[in-house]
Structure formats: C-alpha cells, structure tokens
Amino acid sequence: MSAKLMLNERHSLSEISFVEIVVWRLPLPLSGSHHDFKYRLALIVNGRCVLRYDNEAGKGDHRHKGEEEIPYFFTTPQALLYDFWQNVDNWRP
Numbered sequence: 001m002s003a004k005l006m007l008n009e010r011h012s013l014s015e016i017s018f019v020e021i022v023v024w025r026l027p028l029p030l031s032g033s034h035h036d037f038k039y040r041l042a043l044i045v046n047g048r049c050v051l052r053y054d055n056e057a058g059k060g061d062h063r064h065k066g067e068e069e070i071p072y073f074f075t076t077p078q079a080l081l082y083d084f085w086q087n088v089d090n091w092r093p
Contacts, residue, residue, distance in 0.1 A: 003038070006024060006077070009021045020042045020044065022039065023038070032057065035074055039055060040053070040054045041054070043087075043088050043091060050091065051065055051091055053072060
C-alpha cells in the first residue's frame, strides 16, 4: 500500500488570507505519531503562515501559532479539521 492523498484544498477567506489543507493516509505511522495520517493545515495572512497544524517525522503532532509550537493530541481526521477551523474562526493578530 502506498500513501493516499485524502484532502488537498485551498479556501480563500479574504483578499489577504486563505487556508490550505493537505492530508495523506500513510501505509505506516510517521515516527513520533501513533496514527497513519500525515497532514498540514495552514492559515496564511498577508503571505505569512500565522497558524499551522502538522506532524513532522520525529516531532509528532503539534500546532504553530505565530512562533509558538504547541503539542496537539490527534484523535481523528474529523476532530483535526474541527479543531483547526475553530482556531481559524477565533484567530486574532
């Protein structure tokens, strides 16, 4: 089994902001993660990433708010999308 692209979306929020969502299903979990998804969900404002959820090999699940990196407890892809959109809706500079 090879990696399968599950989502690859870009949503324009305004003239200066958009969201990118990319989710892959992997044959095996990444190092540092206990699930078989690889993801990157980002809010871009004025060309700058201000919010991002991702899981890098070795780092595991986490989110970035500005320069701050916070662990994220992944449960399901649906919960990940919900949490991300909640953060997007509540984002303030």
